[in-house]
Amino acid sequence: MFSDIVKANRSYRRFFEQEAVTRETLLTLVDYARLVPAGANKQALKYYIACEQPLNGQIFATLGWAAYLKDWSGPVAGERPAAYIIIVQDKGYKMGNSFDAGIAAQTILLGATEIGLGGCMLGNIKHAQLQAALNLADNFEILLVIALGKPKEKVVIEEIEANGDIKYWRDENQVHHVPKRKLKDILI
């Protein structure tokens, strides 16, 4: 059921790093993104995939994690992503709208969830450093990084009041809690 995939698709930031995600799996996920709607069908997005060291480590070094967890600077070695899909705009094409990367990224993460993987969209990126690590030409602009792997944490959705705090937190058992607004509060 699609609803099960949507519920299971949480943002995961700790992984069983030794559980490899193959290049073939990443290509399957990018092929999903290939088929999604794009503003005016422009298809200005391109995809860089990584699933090996030392490249994984070079990508990791450019990312900022979980800004609300002030005492956690990101996953430790052994719990880092096993793979990445980096969504890039090819500036040789016009973007049809600003939402395309979200459409593609969510489709990739839902596809990953179906096969027992999980991940996180990361926008806190040292762009110049990642551009250099990937050896990307100037006509490519990095929009989003998707970290992927086999999740090694439990993430729970909590309901919040309309004007409540949206900051996620971890409890003493390292369970990650994410407050989401109630349905009635997001309807106009």
Place this chain on the structure above:
Amino acid sequence: MFSDIVKANRSYRRFFEQEAVTRETLLTLVDYARLVPAGANKQALKYYIACEQPLNGQIFATLGWAAYLKDWSGPVAGERPAAYIIIVQDKGYKMGNSFDAGIAAQTILLGATEIGLGGCMLGNIKHAQLQAALNLADNFEILLVIALGKPKEKVVIEEIEANGDIKYWRDENQVHHVPKRKLKDILI
């Protein structure tokens, strides 16, 4: 299989308008959007749902359709959307990034596809007119309109060459063809 949903999730613009989409179905779809990732978990998006006349007609009047089909100004009466979900930013909240509406809209459309519905994201909107039709206060900014219904057209994906034309077209049998780049051409 998720891959089947992704393939079946085409942009549909002609519908069996008399096949109603219930308010309950729309609420199920918005509830999926409630659970998706949002930049910094800000959850600044809200949702306006419509599935009845005369409101449907008022919304329809504000939309531009399929810019590449120069001899088609949009679906005729009887083939118009049976429902709409309008994604709005509540300006009382900061957006975590610019991709959130895409994440939400794609999740809604994939959910609709699973239950035999289809639709289209529309960004060509007469904003002031739609804002007035929906009686939306100034703190709401319309980002995207999702048209929904039971599809009454066949949409086929075509592969294009790397530098080929991305414009979709209709053939003499009213089949809608959408060129998509090849997998090898979207990989860096």
